[in-house]
Amino acid sequence: MHKAIILRDTVPTESIDILGGVINVMSDAGQGDEQSVTVQESEKSGFGPPPHSHPWSETFYVISGSVDFMLNENGYHFEAGAMVYIPEHQVHAFQSGVNGVKMIEFTGPGSQALDLFRSLSTFLKNSSPEELDRVHQIFSQHGATLCI
Template identity: 30%
Template sequence: MRTVHIIEQAQTPTPVNVVGEAITILAGGDLSKPFEMHIQEGVQGGGPPPHFHPWDEAFYVVAGEVEVTVAGTSTTVSAGGYVHIPGGAIHAYKNLSPTAKMIGVVSDPRGGQFFAAVDRLRVPEDLPRILEIAAAHGVTFLL
């Protein structure tokens, strides 16, 4: 059953480490259907390679600059900027500034489930396992 979901600052969940990106899953799964909310923080050059999944995704850049590429078109999004990516669109992002922070919203619980499942796995040594987990959660990476 869905209920009101409130997280006070002292109760913020511990971030998971997704290949160098710290991702805090604030709302996910059945608790917050039909969307999830994450805080994503990374360092310069960080971010996922081109990939796609069946759910919509949106980012609001809180700090820094991020290059977002959707369907081959790249745009630099600075703090205060927003981007929406439709489900099925091939996309990637790369942090351009020394640090970047975004609020991410996805329309399927598999997003947060994927992040939690790959917590602390590393590239290149864990890449086969990461790709296996991705496929199981509906994410396809184009390497």
């Protein structure tokens, strides 16, 4: 039986600084929830991951600001009110627009997204950005593929 996720509070259980933005954890599949729910936000442009894929789906809902998504080599611009569903194994990336973005992200079953975010955040805080090979390894350890 599937377990319902009920978010009664807007206070995150954890905040992860990464790639120029903040990922606020609202629900964590690694802690027994059915899926992970995050609020991802940045007040400036350029926040977001490089092209990558993983074996779980993701759904993003844009709360405010704007974001440019790349889905299988096609580019899309989304503003507040837009929703984007990304099936598993699809190459995708996004970057926040000029005034930043705030999005809710829902991950599908089997997601390792939060562990990936935590590992990558820790690595980037303690390393130089030139260590791309290690970034590839971190993605791989969490079931994702970095496509650069």
